[in-house]
Amino acid sequence: MYDSIVTGAAGFIGSTLAERLLADGERVLGIDSFDPYYPAQLKRRNLARALENSRYAFREADLVAFRLDRCLDRNTRIYHFAGQPGVRGSWGPQFGQYVTNNILATQALLERVVRAGHPTRLVYASSSSVYGQQPRGAMGEEVLPNPISPYGMTKLAAEHLMRSYAGAHELPLVALRFFTVYGPRQRPDMAFHRFFRWASTGAPIEILGTGRQLRDFTYVDDIVEGMHRAAVTDRAVGIYNLGRGAPVPLMTAVGHIRRITGTKSPIQRFDRPKGDPDVTWADTRRATKDFGYAPRVDIEEGLRRQWSWQQELLRPRSR
Ligand SMILES: NC(=O)c1ccc[n+]([C@@H]2O[C@H](COP(=O)([O-])OP(=O)(O)OC[C@H]3O[C@@H](n4cnc5c(N)ncnc54)[C@H](O)[C@@H]3O)[C@@H](O)[C@H]2O)c1
Numbered sequence: 001m002y003d004s005i006v007t008g009a010a011g012f013i014g015s016t017l018a019e020r021l022l023a024d025g026e027r028v029l030g031i032d033s034f035d036p037y038y039p040a041q042l043k044r045r046n047l048a049r050a051l052e053n054s055r056y057a058f059r060e061a062d063l064v065a066f067r068l069d070r071c072l073d074r075n076t077r078i079y080h081f082a083g084q085p086g087v088r089g090s091w092g093p094q095f096g097q098y099v100t101n102n103i104l105a106t107q108a109l110l111e112r113v114v115r116a117g118h119p120t121r122l123v124y125a126s127s128s129s130v131y132g133q134q135p136r137g138a139m140g141e142e143v144l145p146n147p148i149s150p151y152g153m154t155k156l157a158a159e160h161l162m163r164s165y166a167g168a169h170e171l172p173l174v175a176l177r178f179f180t181v182y183g184p185r186q187r188p189d190m191a192f193h194r195f196f197r198w199a200s201t202g203a204p205i206e207i208l209g210t211g212r213q214l215r216d217f218t219y220v221d222d223i224v225e226g227m228h229r230a231a232v233t234d235r236a237v238g239i240y241n242l243g244r245g246a247p248v249p250l251m252t253a254v255g256h257i258r259r260i261t262g263t264k265s266p267i268q269r270f271d272r273p274k275g276d277p278d279v280t281w282a283d284t285r286r287a288t289k290d291f292g293y294a295p296r297v298d299i300e301e302g303l304r305r306q307w308s309w310q311q312e313l314l315r316p317r318s319r
Pocket of ligand 1: 007008009010011012013014031032033034035036037043061062063064080081082083084085086100101105125126127128177178179180181182187
């Protein structure tokens with residue numbers, strides 16, 4: 001049996017966490033459906049290193065149907081990343097995908113946990129998008145969620161499902177609200193990935209809005225470390241923010257990217273998309289107190305690391 005199960009294991013954050021668990025000597029099962037939101041080729045690349053490890057098993061499967069209860073024993077921990085990300089895509093005809101992968105898949109997973117009959121620790125990758133538009137300042141977990149996008153609504157619905165199952169079946173469930181994650185393997189639809197791609201060719205860097213919107217960008221290794229600590233610390237129960245706690249204006253990050261890459265790319269401004277709040281800013285004191293969460297990587301260093309990964313990705317031979 002497995003020490004840990006990682007859902008969404010071929011994705012950006014899930015694949016990074018799976019490698020971290022393997023490095024700790026765990027036996028890990030990864031599950032991913034290769035949802036077509038972005039190319040399977042990138043997801044296979046994310047998986048490659050973990051697949052070399054004999055303690056890693058991988059199943060291509062959709063969580064909605066997968067009999068996960070057969071893979072659980074008393075001490076297995078579940079890291080639940082599988083989901084449909086992206087705020088902009090959640091408007092319009094793709095909404096069904098958000099309902100399926102964020103709500104139905106989470107409900108199916110919870111049912112499997114109940115069926116297995118163990119007090120499984122399940123740690124869920126929720127999102128700062130549940131907060132929506134809030135006054136400028138750090139957001140604590142007690143703030144009333146106010147999602148302003150269909151994506152945020154589905155992530156909040158999944159949190160509520162977790163609460164219902166935790167209450168009804170006395171399960172130790174944790175939801176961690178991630179604040180804009182970046183670093184190696186970042187999804188190709190995310191801002192920094194696009195900015196680096198444009199910067200590498202001298203194409204215009206497209207900014208949505210004024211660029212003054214504050215974002216609490218959080219480096220992927222800090223998220224992975226926080227998620228792991230939350231999973232192995234019994235006193236961690238309920239909802240926690242995982243952010244850097246030090247937001248910067250979007251244009252500051254773009255300035256770093258221009259310096260790091262040495263690009264001459266001009267800036268082009270477009271309207272801010274619907275569902276994009278003015279500020280995201282995590283108050284992380286609860287996570288620090290309950291499981292010692294302490295993000296370490298600042299934005300400049302984190303962007304350098306993402307750039308060195310992305311240069312490798314952009315090299316024609318390695319694609
Ligand atoms: N990246 C961020 O900044 C961020 C911020 C907040 C929350 N999150 C959440 O963290 C999680 C991981 O995000 P990511 O950026 O790594 O995304 P990702 O798209 O790279 O990874 C998600 C993975 O889940 C898989 N998946 C989707 N539906 C599935 C299903 N029904 N069954 C099995 N696998 C399925 C996809 O194929 C994909 O590989 C998501 O739930 C996302 O909502 C991410």
